[in-house]
Amino acid sequence: xxxxxxxxxxxxxxxxxxxxxxxxxxxxxxxxxxxxxxxxxxxxxxxxxxxxxxxxxxxxxxxxxxxxxxxxxxxxxxxxxxxxxxxxxxxxxxxxxxxxxxxxxxxxxxxxxxxxxxxxxxxxxxxxxxxxxxxxxxxxxxxxxxxxxxxxxxxxxxxxxxxxxxxxxxxxxxxxxxxxxxxxxxxxxxxxxxxxxx
Amino acid sequence: xxxxxxxxxxxxxxxxxxxxxxxxxxxxxxxxxxxxxxxxxxxxxxxxxxxxxxxxxxxxxxxxxxxxxxxxxxxxxxxxxxxxxxxxxxxxxxxxxxxxxxxxxxxxxxxxxxxxxxxxxxxxxxxxxxxxxxxxxxxxxxxxxxxxxxxxxxxxxxxxxxxxxxxxxxxxxxxxxxxxxxxxxxxxxxxxxxxxxxxxxxx
Numbered sequence: 001x002x003x004x005x006x007x008x009x010x011x012x013x014x015x016x017x018x019x020x021x022x023x024x025x026x027x028x029x030x031x032x033x034x035x036x037x038x039x040x041x042x043x044x045x046x047x048x049x050x051x052x053x054x055x056x057x058x059x060x061x062x063x064x065x066x067x068x069x070x071x072x073x074x075x076x077x078x079x080x081x082x083x084x085x086x087x088x089x090x091x092x093x094x095x096x097x098x099x100x101x102x103x104x105x106x107x108x109x110x111x112x113x114x115x116x117x118x119x120x121x122x123x124x125x126x127x128x129x130x131x132x133x134x135x136x137x138x139x140x141x142x143x144x145x146x147x148x149x150x151x152x153x154x155x156x157x158x159x160x161x162x163x164x165x166x167x168x169x170x171x172x173x174x175x176x177x178x179x180x181x182x183x184x185x186x187x188x189x190x191x192x193x194x195x196x197x198x
Numbered sequence: 199x200x201x202x203x204x205x206x207x208x209x210x211x212x213x214x215x216x217x218x219x220x221x222x223x224x225x226x227x228x229x230x231x232x233x234x235x236x237x238x239x240x241x242x243x244x245x246x247x248x249x250x251x252x253x254x255x256x257x258x259x260x261x262x263x264x265x266x267x268x269x270x271x272x273x274x275x276x277x278x279x280x281x282x283x284x285x286x287x288x289x290x291x292x293x294x295x296x297x298x299x300x301x302x303x304x305x306x307x308x309x310x311x312x313x314x315x316x317x318x319x320x321x322x323x324x325x326x327x328x329x330x331x332x333x334x335x336x337x338x339x340x341x342x343x344x345x346x347x348x349x350x351x352x353x354x355x356x357x358x359x360x361x362x363x364x365x366x367x368x369x370x371x372x373x374x375x376x377x378x379x380x381x382x383x384x385x386x387x388x389x390x391x392x393x394x395x396x397x398x399x400x401x
Contacts (some may be wrong), residue, residue, distance in 0.1 A: 001215040006201035006208035009329055013201045013392040026318065030329040030393070035213075049334070065355065066281050072358050081354025085260045088353070096374045097350045100343060129228035133211045140381060142346075150347030157283075158290055158355065161362075192212045 007034050014191075035193070038186045045186045046116040052179040053109050059172035062100065064151060066165040069160065075167060077103065104142035105180065111135045112183065119191045135188050142184075148177045200393065207234045236388040243314050246383035251307055253376050258300075260270045260369035263349050267362040275369060276300065276345060298344045299373070306342075306380050310387065317391045325392050332389045339384055346370055369383045 010030035017025040017035065024036035027135055033132070038045070063075040078101060111131055130137045151173060154165055172183035207218045211230035212387045216223075222231045261273035274282070276299050283292035309331050316323050340370055356364040 001206070004201075004206070005213055005217045006206070006215060008208070008210070008213070009332070009389045010325075011200040011202055011208070012393075013199050013204050013206065022278055032333065032344040062367055063316070067355055069358060069361065072354060072361060076351070076354035076357075078354075081350050084354045084357065085350055085366055087369055088355075088365055090371065092349065093346065093371050093374055096378070097347065101347070121386055129212070129225075129230065133228060133230050136211060140340060142383070143343055146341055146343050149341075150344050150351060153291060153295070153344065153348050154351040154355065156288060157352065160286065166268050189213065192214075 005035060007032060010090045035190070036187065037193075042116050042119050042184075042191065044185075045183060046113070048179055048183050049109055049112045049116065052176060052183060055172050055176045055179060056106060056109065059169045059176050060124055062168035062172070064169045064173065065155065065167050068163040068165070070163065071183065077169065081110070095189075100141055100143040101147045104138055105144050108135060108139060108142050109183075112188065115188055115191060132188050132191065139184070142180075144173070145177045148173055200390075202234055202394070208291045210236075214358060228308060235390060235394075236386060239386055239388040239391060240314060242386040243310065243321070243383050246379050246386060247307060247310055250318050250376050250379035250383060253372050253379065254303065254307070257369055257376050261367035262353060262370040262373060264367050265356075266364070266365075268360075272307035273367060276373065277372070279345070295345065298341045302338050303380065304343050305374060306339060306384070310380070310383055313387060313389075313392065326367045329389060332384075332387070332392075335384055342380075343374070346374045346377070359389045374376060379381060 003016050004013060006013050006158075007027040009032040010027060012027055014025075014027070014034060016134060019025060019035065019037040021037055021041070022039035025034045027034045028031065060078055063077050065075060065081075065183045067074040079098075082094050082102075085091075085097065113132060115128065115132060115135070117123040118128060151170065158164060202217065204219060205218045206215050208215050209225040209228060209230060209232045211232075212225060212228040214225055214227040216226065216232065220234070220235055222233050222237075224230070225232045233372075258276055259273055262279070263273050263274045265274070276295075280292050280296045280300070283289070283295060302387060311330055312321075313332060315321060349366050353362045353366050356362055
């Protein structure tokens with residue numbers, strides 16, 4: 001039954017289309033995207049994932065901004081902000097921020113690394129299916145791009161009361177946002193239908 | 199023709215097509231559990247959605263941020279932040295925060311309620327438009343977390359002992375939970391139900 005596919009949004013049955021890179025097929029009944037094939041090959045996405053892991057480390061290791069008010073200096077890394085929330089008794093919020101900006105994006109990158117490394121080889125390991133399902137379930141919870149917008153809003157908010165010097169992590173977060181957008185546009189789903197040799 | 203009408207069903211994880219069964223079976227390709235439709239989709243959606251609607255009240259009434267400096271302590275609610283940006287000469291940011299913190303969550307909860315009611319009572323709405331609405335709320339839901347991140351950053355950044363300290367208010371937790379709950383509610387809603395309803399089979 002590999003020549004058939006069903007629309008995930010309306011269950012309409014279609015003959016599975018053969019797509020070239022960069023093409024997508026729309027459902028004739030509801031108009032949703034039925035299947036898509038990314039412009040980049042899995043190997044290229046793998047390169048982006050490796051780059052994103054390195055940028056992710058930089059983004060979390062250095063302060064996002066330095067703040068100066070009347071001779072006093074302040075600044076924070078992302079984990080510093082989470083720790084501040086935690087210590088003032090806002091544990092649920094600290095966990096929410098930590099999960100959406102650190103844990104889930106890092107897990108996503110780690111899983112994609114493992115999946116892409118094994119996808120091109122013949123014969124997939126037993127954990128391939130469960131890991132792929134896991135990535136799809138948790139993907140909506142990684143919110144690096146929303147966080148980046150939050151950084152911009154915070155800077156505008158603080159610009160009235162303090163001198164702000166952009167930190168190293170600010171650039172890294174901007175870069176990470178772009179890389180993540182490219183990686184997330186590759187739905188791991190399509191690894192199932194990617195021809196093993198091309 | 200839908201897969202269900204053809205006596206088939208698709209794996210929700212990998213798309214593999216297999217024969218229709220009523221109980222859950224393991225997908226032969228990816229090993230995931232497959233059912234023709236998401237289990238208890240409507241009741242789960244309703245439960246999560248109603249919890250989110252209830253929590254949305256404290257999220258808006260309680261302060262999300264408490265700023266204390268030498269002289270004054272101020273408490274900001276979500277709408278207070280919008281008003282602050284509007285008056286301090288950043289109407290663009292005010293509009294942005296208004297959209298993601300008030301407009302998007304309210305619209306999202308309304309749309310989800312309409313979709314759930316459509317399935318429940320077989321409302322004669324255009325199915326294609328319903329699917330479009332579903333894609334919209336799926337896409338915009340996460341952006342509502344913006345205010346939670348702004349509060350977290352402000353708390354982390356502004357720690358000047360004796361001069362100024364910013365603390366997260368209880369409203370921020372409530373609002374974060376509203377966003378998370380509406381995302382879960384959207385996830386548990388099965389859009390295929392919109393097309394299943396027998397009353398509109400011809401439409």
